[in-house]
Amino acid sequence: MIAISIKDGQLRFGRFSAVGKGVKLDLVNQVTASSLELSSVISSLSKEIPMKGEDIFLSLGEEYIQCDIVSMESGLELSEIEHFIVWQMEQKYGSLWPEMKYFYQEIREDEKTIMVAVNVIRESIHTEIRTAIEQAEGTPVWLEADIFSAVFGLDELDDGRNRGVALFEPHDDTIRALFHDRGQLAALAEFAITKEDLQLETVRGDGEFVKKYIEEFERYISDNELDSDVHLFLAGHLPPHAEEFVPEKAIDIISPVLPFEEEDGAGNFSGDGLFSSIFGLSLRSIKHA
16 A cells, blocks of 8 residues: 655655554655656656555645535435535635535534535546556555645544644644544634734634634643643644744644664654654555455
8 A cells, every 4th residue: 555645845655554453664755746747746656666556545735635624414315415515615616616526524423413524626636646546557545635634643643542632734824723522523723823822713613622622722831731631733843923822842743653664674764744644644544444
């Protein structure tokens, strides 16, 4: 199985196999993407890491794919869920929608609400990706937005403590955050960055959980608690000013450590947070099997 992440001009990839309930990485690397055209990137990569007979799990940055969380009332039939998603996306993308392809995954359901994670990509890009992988004799299995891949590993990174956790990812002049409520993806939010604090601008999903999380996290910071029911993970680095009101002690830079083997020996791969999507895709493969 091969995991590939293409985002912000960077290509990250890993080849891995299932071992018991975990994964073993045989190869992991990061290079500058050879082109903005995904077909060229995949073709070049297939010469470095053969894809013949391999299942391919792929995540993309927002220059290629969009992500969203859609909430609706519980108890709907599958056709009704899909109709509601399409209606929501038509409102969002307008005249561009006929050129788009979407796929979704249910992420949580209670007595009142169903929430689904939605990926939206241009049909032409989707066809380009599938064709390139098939020409390399691989099998395209999974495609999603990079941030959805990154957040998939949060439960593992939280050591199974079943807390409310968030993944913060700097994005232009904002910070995007994905919130997990004890094992389930709960919300996608966006914060504006000022010199004084982070201002919550938009929330998709469980807004009440996001509000409670922020209140609890602020108490955690102000009271200097050693333990808390919430925790924050960071993919990448906080933008300027943010470090002034989100102290370093309150966050963990995602650094997944996975066993891997090379031809000349064995060791551990420690990522810098930017490899978290590869970590998440490897876990996806286990769930998908």
